[in-house]
Amino acid sequence: MYKGAASALSLFLAIAVLAGCGSSSETKGGRGAGGREGGTPEVGFVVVQPTAVAMTTELAGRTVPHAVSEVRPQVSGVIQKRLFTEGSFVHAGQTLYQIDPSLYRASAAQAEANVSAAQANAEAARTLANRYKPLAQMQAVSQQEYTNAAAQARQTAAAVEQQKAALQTAKINLNFTRVPAPISGRIGRSAVTVGALVTANQADPLATIQQLDPIYVDIQQSTAQLLALRRSLARGDVMPAKAAIHLKLEDGSDYELAGTIEFAEVVVDPNTGTVTLRASFPNPKGVLLPGMFVRAVFAQAIDTRAFLVPQEAVSRDPQGNATVMVVGPKNRAIQKTVKTERTQGPFWVVTEGLNPGDKIITQGLNKVRANQPVHAVPASTPQKIDPNRPAPGGRHGGRRG
Known part of the structure; x- marks a missing residue:
């Protein structure tokens, strides 16, 4: 019985030693293979630099015909x-x-006859004056008679011009019986x-004609926005832009053709506190109709000091502020609060909170906390695999054991 108890004790000690060795080996192996993953996470970063970004504005507008004409008789x-x-x-x-041109045609004919009569009278008066001229020089007729004949000739000549003007008026009225498109x-x-x-x-009016190609879009911009833009231009923070303007229709779709800003009003509407900007758009298919409400998207200025940050790098804190993780000194993750204006493609446009050359963490953010040491590599760098790390299923990364 004593020998049996001794044998059982020896077996128990052997199992304990083997279990301790296995646990120690697993612990060492876990630290060696996964030490970077568990202690210092590997993250991918991108380096940001200031760039020129268009300051896009979206404003409400309404379509207006390029020209309107009322057809009137x-x-x-x-x-x-x-x-x-x-x-x-x-x-x-x-x-x-x-x-109906009947009356006007008759008036034109009468005016033409009056011209002929006036021309005949003028011819007779001119002939009489020419005949009296040498007779007056020979004193065969009195000088007064010649003077009266010459004056009569001039009066009849003037009467001819008057009748010609009346004939022209009659012809114009006759043409007005045909009502053309202005x-x-x-x-x-x-x-x-x-x-x-x-x-x-x-x-x-008899009818109304509207010219729709091109077509105008009147855009309303508040004076507050206009003053802010002018201050930024004066400080040199932004540069003026001459970009095309695009439209969003009432159903949310985009209008396929771009337009240009024609001018801005120099007065402010006292009822709305807005200034009207007028843009011109080609409208060959007649998609834009007068009176439609649209949204105009265009760039009024270019910010030369903005940063384009990938959208996946930006998150929000409990207060709703935009934040990013930056690789700081000694490879520590630093959280920065930034100001995001809008999105542009796959990027956020950041105007405050970043410095040129900042390393923005874009990959591995779920493993990072503020002030935590990180192993930073350029974004999308292939992951390095330790060949001595056990692969799934108990196999090693090289030869079979």
Whole structure:
């Protein structure tokens, strides 16, 4: 019995020694293979430098026709014909309505006859004056008679010019019976039908033509934004930009063609406190219609001291402030609070909080805490694998054991 107890004790001590050796070996192996992962995490960083970034602004706007013309009659009469299709495109000079020309044609004919009569009278008076001239020199007729004949000749000549002017007026009125399109554009519905009586001084137009290609977009910008931009330009913080302007339509889609800023108003609307900027856009397909609400996106200035930081490097603290992790002195992770203006593609535009040459941690952020030592490598560096580290399944990274 004593021998059995001794044998059991010896077996227990052997198992304990083996377990201790195994635990020690595993501990040493874990530190050797995973010491960097457990103690000093490896992170990837990018170096940021200030760059020129456009200061993009998004403002509300409304489309306005490039030109609007109301078609009005310049003579009175009855509409004989309507020579266009409502809603169609008409060209400048194209006849839209025909007013009954009968009375105006007769007036033109009468004026032409008056010109002929005046020319005949002028010819007779001129001949008489020419005949009296030598007779007056020979004193065969009195000087007064010659003077009266010469004056009569000049009066009849002036009467001819008056009748010619009346004839020209009659012809112009006759031409006005043909109502042309003042501009090229899209014509709306007709306010009159065939047989309607129109007058030269009527208040209502016959139709309205709108020129939609190109088309204007009136954009409203607050005076506060305008003053801030001007101060930044004066300080030299930003440079003026002449970039294209883009539109977002009411359904959220982007308008495919870019436009340009034409001018800015020099007065402020007292009701809204805004200044109107007018932009011009090509509209060959007629997508933009007058009165549409749109969002205009454009760059008014260029910030030459902004930083482009990958979006995955920026996070938020409990107060909602944007923060980044930077590789600081002695390879320690330092948290910095930054000011993010907006996104630009895959980057945040950071205007405050960073210095040129900062190493922004973009990879391995989930393993890093503030003031923690890190092993920093350039972003996307291939991971180094220790060949002596045991692989899954009990195999080593080289030969089989």
